[in-house]
Amino acid sequence: MEVKYIKYLAMLFSAVTVLLVACRRETFDYGVFTGDxxxxxxxxxxxxxxxxxxSNFTSRQVESLKEDGRHVYAYLNIGSLENSQPYCKRYEDVMLDRYDGWPDEHWVDVTREKWQRLVVQERARVYKERGFDGLFIDNADVYHRYHTPEVYQSLKSMLASLKRQGFKLIVNGGDVFISETLKDGSARRLYDGINQEDVFTTYHFDKKEYGRQSREDTAYYEGYLKKARKAGLDVYIVEYRAGRELSRKIDAYCERHGYKWYNADSIKLN
Structure with missing residues (x-):
């Protein structure tokens, strides 16, 4: 009887453990929903x-999410401009080349004071008033596209201004810019973390297909993220349609390194 009872307890404990794991998987550390x-x-x-x-959130809605201890970041495009933005017409004179893969978007001249005022004053002021904890900074890759000291310094200046306003900053992509700030020791003063897309998966814009990232690119990103983490930065990853087996590998990888990741259903992040 005692043996059977012990076996029964073991089975019960195992079932409860499975249930708890399943429940934990209903909540996640990090999610990116800029396309909603x-x-x-x-x-x-x-x-x-x-x-x-x-633009989809009022200050009351932001506050309601924050009441449960949630951190809410506002998307802020620092290096390009979409035609859909209501202020687009006023900034046509700062537009540069068309953004590959996104036909309704252009790179912008971030060295222009007009653009910098929009980013660090107009947009940031609105997001601060709405109660956002931080900003998710996109398209610092403009420095890779237009690789000049002026562009580099302009990005640093904008990030420093945003940081002084009390925002927590996550820079998405921009590995060329990020790597240079790591080298010159300015990274921690300018932003708090980085987000990298497509470390293990990728989206082929020409074929409009989701797939696995190349081994070479994955190895590059792994080394890059390791350097960022070693410098004391928070590290976030966004993947696209990672399957069950790959997701388990990414879970284990992020657990080992202290990263957070999000598995998106679509390149539109909705």
Whole structure:
């Protein structure tokens, strides 16, 4: 009887463990939803930190998400301009080349004071008033496209201004810019963390297909992220449609290194 009872307890403990693991998987550290057409609070409540399109949120909605201890980041495009933005017409004179893969978007001249005022004063002021904890800075890759000291210093200046306003900053992509700030020792003063897309997966814009990242690129990104983490930065990863087996590998990888990651269903991040 005692043996059977012990076996029964073991089975019960195993079942409870499985149930607890399943429950834990209902909540996640990090999610990026910049392509959402509207506020989907039920979805966001499953995440400890969320990145959202700020135009879809009122200050009351932001505060309501923060009440549970959630960190809410506003998406801020620092290096390019989309035609859909209501202020686009006023900034046509700062537009440069068309953005590959995104036909309704152009790179911008970040050295122009006009553009810098939009980013660090107009946009940042609105997001601060709405109560966002931080900013998810996109398209610092403009420095890779237009590789000049003036572009580099302009990006650093804008990030420093945003940081002084009390925002926590996550820089998405921009590995060329990030690597240079790591070399000159300015990274920690300018931003708090980095986000890298496509470390293990990728999206082929020409074929409009999701797939696995090349081994060479994965190895490059792994080394790059390791340097960022060693410098004391938070590290985040966004993958696209990682399958079950690959997701387990990414889970283990992020657990080992102290990274957070999000598995997106679509390149549109909705």
């Amino acid at each position: 057409a509207m506020n989907q609070r039920k979805k966001y409540e499953r995440y400890d930190s969320v990145v959202v399109e700020p």
